[in-house]
Amino acid sequence: MNYNEQAKQLADAKAEYAWLAAAPAHVLQQALMDLDRACREHGAFRVKWRSARGWSPSFRFPAGNKITVEQLGRRWGRVKLPKLGWVRFRWSRAPGGTIRSATISRDGRQWYVSFL
Structure with a gap:
């Protein structure tokens, strides 16, 4: 496979x-x-699968040319992701350079976005 x-x-x-x-x-x-x-x-039989208990879901949007980031104010920004639309996030620092991908991950009850 x-x-x-x-x-x-x-x-x-x-x-x-x-x-x-x-x-x-x-x-x-x-x-x-x-x-x-x-x-x-x-190897197919040696891949370490995550347990459901210790796993935090995450997924990556690899198409950086389809991701748009805008700053809304001093603390808030929004990102446009394919098929999800505009998603608001807390602006911690300005992304430098060009965005190559975005990873959405969850820790506890909070969702986070990180840019590459």
């Missing part, structure tokens, strides 16, 4: 399940690429 086979299966699954089609395609493809890389580096 490699990325190409899984990408074909993902296309079939998106046609069958509406909730999967609603998710951004870039995020799903990036998750498959990460899984393929982990299986190639460690």
